[in-house]
Every structure is written in structure tokens, then in C-alpha cells.
Amino acid sequence: MGLTNIEKVLSQTLTELENEGRLKGKEYIITKVKKAQGEKGSRYFLKGKGDQEFIRMNSNSYLGMSLREEIIEAEERATKEYGVGPGAVRFISGTFQPHRELEKKLAKFHHRDDAMLFSSAYSTVVGILTPLITSDTIVISDELNHNCIINALRLARPKDKKIYSHLNMNELEDRITDSIDKAKRLLIITDGIFSMRGDYAPLDIISHLSQKYDQKFPENILVIADDSHGIGAYGKTGRGTEEYTKAKGVDILVGTLGKAFGVNGGYVTSTQTIITYLRETAPMYIYSNPISPAEASAALKSLEILDSEKGKEILLHLYQMTKKFEKGLLDLGYEIMESDHPIVPLMLRDTKKNTELVKHLIKNGILATGLNYPVVPKGDEEIRFQINADHTPYDIEYTLSVLKDYKQKN
Numbered sequence: 441m442g443l444t445n446i447e448k449v450l451s452q453t454l455t456e457l458e459n460e461g462r463l464k465g466k467e468y469i470i471t472k473v474k475k476a477q478g479e480k481g482s483r484y485f486l487k488g489k490g491d492q493e494f495i496r497m498n499s500n501s502y503l504g505m506s507l508r509e510e511i512i513e514a515e516e517r518a519t520k521e522y523g524v525g526p527g528a529v530r531f532i533s534g535t536f537q538p539h540r541e542l543e544k545k546l547a548k549f550h551h552r553d554d555a556m557l558f559s560s561a562y563s564t565v566v567g568i569l570t571p572l573i574t575s576d577t578i579v580i581s582d583e584l585n586h587n588c589i590i591n592a593l594r595l596a597r598p599k600d601k602k603i604y605s606h607l608n609m610n611e612l613e614d615r616i617t618d619s620i621d622k623a624k625r626l627l628i629i630t631d632g633i634f635s636m637r638g639d640y641a642p643l644d645i646i647s648h649l650s651q652k653y654d655q656k657f658p659e660n661i662l663v664i665a666d667d668s669h670g671i672g673a674y675g676k677t678g679r680g681t682e683e684y685t686k687a688k689g690v691d692i693l694v695g696t697l698g699k700a701f702g703v704n705g706g707y708v709t710s711t712q713t714i715i716t717y718l719r720e721t722a723p724m725y726i727y728s729n730p731i732s733p734a735e736a737s738a739a740l741k742s743l744e745i746l747d748s749e750k751g752k753e754i755l756l757h758l759y760q761m762t763k764k765f766e767k768g769l770l771d772l773g774y775e776i777m778e779s780d781h782p783i784v785p786l787m788l789r790d791t792k793k794n795t796e797l798v799k800h801l802i803k804n805g806i807l808a809t810g811l812n813y814p815v816v817p818k819g820d821e822e823i824r825f826q827i828n829a830d831h832t833p834y835d836i837e838y839t840l841s842v843l844k845d846y847k848q849k850n
Contacts, residue, residue, distance in 0.1 A: 502673035504830030505702030518737035538736035561696035561706030567724030625659035632667025632681035638783030647689030672700020705731035
């Protein structure tokens, strides 16, 4: 079997991606982690970079949970008790006590009946949308929704899919009214926090619109929010965009354990009937192994910390570091998109400038992510910084000093 011809085609595609500045290239490999010492937060070491220390300003671990001793100890205890993996899918014999304990506590945390775990938030979205979307369902989606939602809708093949301009509630209402008498079921789906920008969906308004027109659809309007970047990092108690907007009426909420909780996996929470239905029909749940019992135990400990006074202290520190960084960038004359979320986009609006600044940051021991078209729209090219609760004032000030140096030289 020869691969010569297909490899030529694939190589040509890779070359085109590189020429367009869209090639991701080789991944940096973290070889060692040094935990926080003194005024400095955690430091990371990369393969090929010797003893150079790096501040990780591109991590989704918003609360710094992954390096907390209590979390590590919880995972180690469960590993000794249950082993390193589940050994089966849930419905065969892969459901362990920590799985159900976590699901119940997540449901309680979000004030819902029940929850179910998946191997990731991506598989959660893909897994739940396919059984919820019928041939008589119309889906309405924000134009900047995450790739998992886009691909899930392709797989689900609804009767129709309507897109509204980013956060444009007038357009959303128009899409709803355009769908009346054209389908039995309507789904409105949105990210809670949009990961490229750090802005949020007005879930309160979206919920209000769904309630306003719900009776026009025989099988109701369902509001689904993927708040993977919001839960644990947003709102006074870390309950995410739903809490921040005081929304009443998000029917199905998707979250992740792989960001603020610092572990691995995803979940969905809703009414008992919906969760029971999804356990019986969601393919990524039925046919995939769950996260390990140890990961579930670690997530339980993260949730316990978040839902405590200590958690409120961590959230306050995260907010303070975010605002310190934003103010510093503005004082230096950079353009940013301000928000209360720890994603801080530095808007350069140019792919070449993005590449140059990322190189400058790496040279000076800072990991940050340059986002270019088509990941973001043309003209919205940015460096995405992500503040974590284990960043210290020193870390923020050092990063700002490196950015100041770049600004003065350019």
C-alpha cells in the first residue's frame, strides 16, 4: 500500500497553512514544574530550553487547583483505593462511587436535579446535542460559539440551523420568530464565556426570550449554555456566567473539570428526566470510558474548596490579579478587551505582530498564546493572556515589564 500521492497532497496543505501563518507547529513540552516559592508563582520548564523558567500565562487552570496539595492527595488516595483507570464504560462496570458522588455534588452546586460526567467538555457537547436534536428541531447559535458546538451541529443535522451575530439579541429574537410554525423543537445554544475574547453571553436576556416564545413550539425552546470557561472563574461564588448575569431559565448547562477545577473531564447538569434520557442516548457517554475514579475524587476536592470561604478568597485574588494586569496593559498603551473574566486579550490585529510578540515573550520566560485567523476573525488577531489564581503580583509585574520593553522597542 503506497502513501506517496496522499502524502504529497497533505504536505501541500501543511505548506499552505504555514504560508498563511495558520500552522500551529511543534508543541512545547513541559518537562518539570516548580511550585510557588516566595514572591514567585509556579514556574515551568520546557524541553530544549534548559534551565530557563517560564510563567504560564496561557493556562485554563484559572484557580490553580492542579498544583494544590489537597487535590493531589485526594487523587493519590483514590488511585490506591480504585486503581488508575475505570476499566470499562459506565453501563458495564465502569461506574465507581466517586463518579456518582461528584455528579450529585455538581448538580447541587448548580441547583439542579442531577449531572453526568463525560471524558471532556468537548465530548459532552457533541454527546448531548446529537440525541437532543431531531429531524424536527431548529437550532439557533451564536456566530462565535466554540468549535465543539459547530461540529456537534454538523453531526446532529437539525432541520435548520440559524446563526446570529455575536451577542446580538435583536438578531436572536428575529431568528426565534422566523422559526415559529417551522419546527416542533427549538434549541438556543451559546458559550457562556467566549474563550477567544473573554466576553460573556447575556444568559438572562436569552432565557427571557426563550420564555417569551416557548409556547410557540410544541416541544418547547431549550436553552443550552456551554460555560466551560466561566464555571469556577466567574461570578462571586464561581458558578459562572449564569450567576454573573443572574439568569433564570438555562435548561441545560455544560461545564468542564479541565479548567478551573484543574483536573480532567466534562459534565452536563439539568432536570432528572433530561439527564436520565441522556444517560440512555448520548453516544460519547455510553461508548467511552469515564474519567478515572481518582480524577473524580480530585474534582470533588476542587469543588469542595471552591464552594467554601477559601474558594471565595481564591476568586477574589484571581479578580485582583486580572484587574492589575488589565490596568498595567492600558497604562502601557495596549488595546485590550476589558472584562471581569481572567481571559485578557491583547489586541494587535496583525498576524506578523502576534508572531513577533509571542517570540519576545518566550525569550523572556513567558508563555502566552497568539491567536490568528481563522481561529479569530480577520482584524481581531490577538495575544490571549489567561490569569490564574496562582499568579502573584510579582508575576504580573514581571510580565508587564516584558511587554513594556517590547512596546519601547517597537
